[in-house]
Amino acid sequence: MGMNMVKAANKSVMQNRIWRYERKFFISEHSRYEIEKNIKLHPAFFSEIYHQRYVNNIYFDSVNMEDYVSNVSGLASRKKVRIRWYGDLFGKIEKPVLEFKIKRGLVGTKQSYPLDSFVLNKDFNMKDIVEVINKAEVEQRVKVELKALKPFLLNRYSRKYFQSVDKNFRLTIDSDLHFYKIDSYHNLFFHNFVDKTNNVLELKYNEEMDHRADTITNFLPYRMTRSSKYVSGVQVIYG
Numbered sequence: 001m002g003m004n005m006v007k008a009a010n011k012s013v014m015q016n017r018i019w020r021y022e023r024k025f026f027i028s029e030h031s032r033y034e035i036e037k038n039i040k041l042h043p044a045f046f047s048e049i050y051h052q053r054y055v056n057n058i059y060f061d062s063v064n065m066e067d068y069v070s071n072v073s074g075l076a077s078r079k080k081v082r083i084r085w086y087g088d089l090f091g092k093i094e095k096p097v098l099e100f101k102i103k104r105g106l107v108g109t110k111q112s113y114p115l116d117s118f119v120l121n122k123d124f125n126m127k128d129i130v131e132v133i134n135k136a137e138v139e140q141r142v143k144v145e146l147k148a149l150k151p152f153l154l155n156r157y158s159r160k161y162f163q164s165v166d167k168n169f170r171l172t173i174d175s176d177l178h179f180y181k182i183d184s185y186h187n188l189f190f191h192n193f194v195d196k197t198n199n200v201l202e203l204k205y206n207e208e209m210d211h212r213a214d215t216i217t218n219f220l221p222y223r224m225t226r227s228s229k230y231v232s233g234v235q236v237i238y239g
Contacts, residue, residue: 017109021210025201025222032175032199036160039173042219045165055174056089056156057082058120058182059230060149068152071231078103080230081149083115083129089156089178090120090189098136098146107207113138126150126184153233154180154189157200168209169216174200179233193236200227 027035039046060081061067070078085096096118100111118132129151133143157174164170177198181191203216217224 017111019104019107019109019207021107021203021205021207021213023203023213023217023224024227025203025220026225026227027199027201027222028197030199030222032160032173035173035199035201038221039162039171042164042216044169044216044219046162046169046171047165048161049163049170050161052158052160053086054089054156055084055086055159056093057084057154057229058151059153059155059233060146061152062149065152065234068231068234071228074226076103076105080228081146082230089154093118093120096132098133098138098142100142113142120154122186122188124182124187150184151182153230153237154182155229155233157229164216168205168212170204172202172204174202174229177229179237181237191237193233195236200229 030038060083067078067080071080080101082099082101083096084099085093087094094117096115098113098115102109102111113136115132115136118128130147133146136143156178158176160173162171162173175196177195177200179193179195180189182189201220201222203213203220205213205216
């Protein structure tokens, strides 16, 4: 397949993906319980879905931290690369997923690839990730891109999920935020930061629902902010 055909195929895939908004509220003045109370009083009749669980991520970036810089600068086109899983942070990691989170202006989409299990402990290094990526059913270009990156941040948080009665809007509350420095070679995970004070509320909805978003945000007593856990984590760990 020629280069032009590859670019055309990639463009077609991106156009066919579901694009959605993620509006974020960084909340320090209310506890998670108070935030939940406000959600349940919302006229859109939000109710809890799924079960509360821990979300874990390893974020990757270039040596020059290009993705971090583009996110801090607020560039229209930016991305984050991470491996995500749920449950325990350390030990054998079950059902990890490689994700490329892509933003174009105010909307974003994700490319996700399931990975084999791996072990996260003091012996973890980039070789482990390379082995997992080599065995994964992903395009060669993805393997090449990831091998050019290095892990910069490990984080986890507790997440609760809520959905409006019409199922068009979803709210998540992230609390008990943990950030760890992670290296390509040696990791004792002593260099970390724990935030039990602040919460992140996210409103998520598909692009075609944007005309109704104000009916949701107007009843939330919080101010919308730019917020990125990757950016926040890098700043508290490396700042």
